[in-house]
Amino acid sequence: MGDKMLRYLAIANMFEGCLAVLLQLAVLVTLHDWVDFICIGFWGGVLMVLAGMWTLQKSPKKMITTAALSMLGGLCMVGFYSWNVSTVDCGTITPPPAGARGNWENDPDLCSWRLASDILFIIFGCFAIVINIFMAARASTIIGNRRGSF
Numbered sequence: 001m002g003d004k005m006l007r008y009l010a011i012a013n014m015f016e017g018c019l020a021v022l023l024q025l026a027v028l029v030t031l032h033d034w035v036d037f038i039c040i041g042f043w044g045g046v047l048m049v050l051a052g053m054w055t056l057q058k059s060p061k062k063m064i065t066t067a068a069l070s071m072l073g074g075l076c077m078v079g080f081y082s083w084n085v086s087t088v089d090c091g092t093i094t095p096p097p098a099g100a101r102g103n104w105e106n107d108p109d110l111c112s113w114r115l116a117s118d119i120l121f122i123i124f125g126c127f128a129i130v131i132n133i134f135m136a137a138r139a140s141t142i143i144g145n146r147r148g149s150f
Helices: 002-030 038-056 060-087 108-135 139-150
Strands: none
Touching: 002 038, 002 060, 002 108, 002 139, 038 060, 038 108, 060 108, 060 139, 108 139
16 A cells, blocks of 8 residues: 555656646746746756656665655745745736837736746645655655565
8 A cells, every 4th residue: 555655656746847847948938037047947846756766666765865855846946936926016017019028027928927837836846845745754665665575
């Protein structure tokens, strides 16, 4: 039971990590903001994929380390993007003249994308924290299974 649950958590973690990397790529291409140049989605997503991969390979030391780093990445996503959401006000933006394309601070559509992507990063960060806490807690099932196989 525990081994099966750990497998599902690892797959969910890897899937979420891939989504975070793809979202970070989309945001970098469209928004060009300093909070995105930190690339929290890239390194957080890669750590989530690594934690899931090492869980599936039953490598508890590497898995616990990367799960802890993934939790830290999730915490950074929640922190940075929560702060960024609190500073964005799309209601005060006036549309640019026809044909002119600005950045998200003077384009209502890009501002809405800014808010949506920030909220998605906050959700991904919360999921990263929860999933990796459970994965790290379940690591004892890997250690217990490995002791019996020697």
